[in-house]
Amino acid sequence: MIPTPDLSHLTSKDYDNIYEPAEDTFLLLDALEQDQDQLQTLNPGICLEIGSGSGCVTTLLSKVVGPQSLYLTTDLNDYACKVTRRTGTKNQVDIEPIRTSLVDGLLPRLHHMIDILCFNPPYVVTPSEEVGSFGIEAAWAGGLDGREVIDQLLPLISDLLSPKGIFYLLLIHENRPLEVMEILKQYNLSSSIALERRAGRERQYVLKIHR
Template sequence: MTTSRLARRLLRPPGVYAPQLDTRLLLGALRQEHLVGGAELLDVGTGTGALALSAARRGARVTALDVSHRAVLTARLNARRSRLRVRVLHGDMASLADLTWDLVVSNPPYVPSPRARVPARGPARAWDAGPDGRAVLDTVCDGAADALRPGGVLLLVHSALCGTDATLRKLEGSGLRAAVHRRAVAPYGPVLRSRLPWLRENGLVTDEQPGEELVVIRAVRV
């Protein structure tokens, strides 16, 4: 299913991150994973619930998380409209620290921002992630090993502007076996276009770059 087709089928009110290329990349990676009957999956930063619903259609037992109350309501409504059983909760990985999963997927906010603090509300909360873009990404990396069962898999998408090698080092440092699973280059969207002078000044992009590289990291708890 294309991203545009997926987006048309889901409720996506203002302030909730709509499925885009990063969603499609992560969906493609998720479809390659073997979900045995009853596999338990955690979707961190679910947004509209696109990833959670895809996994539920394949028989996974899905829990979806988001720090946005609006996103939680949206994902619940999309699950109900799709007649799929998905548990959608308000919170982050720390709120479920005592539980483990067969698969964790996440499309966290990852856009570098001139603002030092992550927004507490508003649409930018879905993408702004501090000056290096890692404010939320690092919390997912830090919690992944404890959230996965032996043999469990993390699928994580983010921009290469955040530092792909930094993500791999952090995951491997926690005992996971990690590698880049998928890559794609997309034209700069409106947010990044508006920040290009700041991004260039801080060495995050160059004039030669045709767009933003997105990566899906796959990490396994061995």
């Protein structure tokens, strides 16, 4: 059992500015923990989390995999990048947060170099105009079908993943996970549902994606 990362340094003021870990976060953590043996055997060189928020997911990933990997995160919310670094420090994990949208600026340098990729995206169905802010709204506003941010990333996954790379993507029912799996096939990627769970009115899924 991997202990949940220590977030005791974060206050309600921080959570006014960044996403507070919730059931979706914990489902992603459970998926990583469930694959602990496989991820350790993979011996990843570079792990990347998109939309790191509190930094909770990457911190747990580092406890699963070990300190030898490079842990990169992105978030378009500057406050989230700072908090991610603080969470790493609090938990004795080196994390390199990058303020950018999705993976802007990381390709082509990291072409086929990411061994573990994670994203708990803004997945809530909202008006399109709410997508792409730089503040707390960016944590949930997903636009049409909650897919507008997710769909921007799908064409880039194959470029990011190393030959042995695995991508963990959190989705809800409204995002049409089966349709996402079909789109991934167009990029020669296979996927399966690693975990699913009901959280209140949401049906949440973690897709596990690889070549």
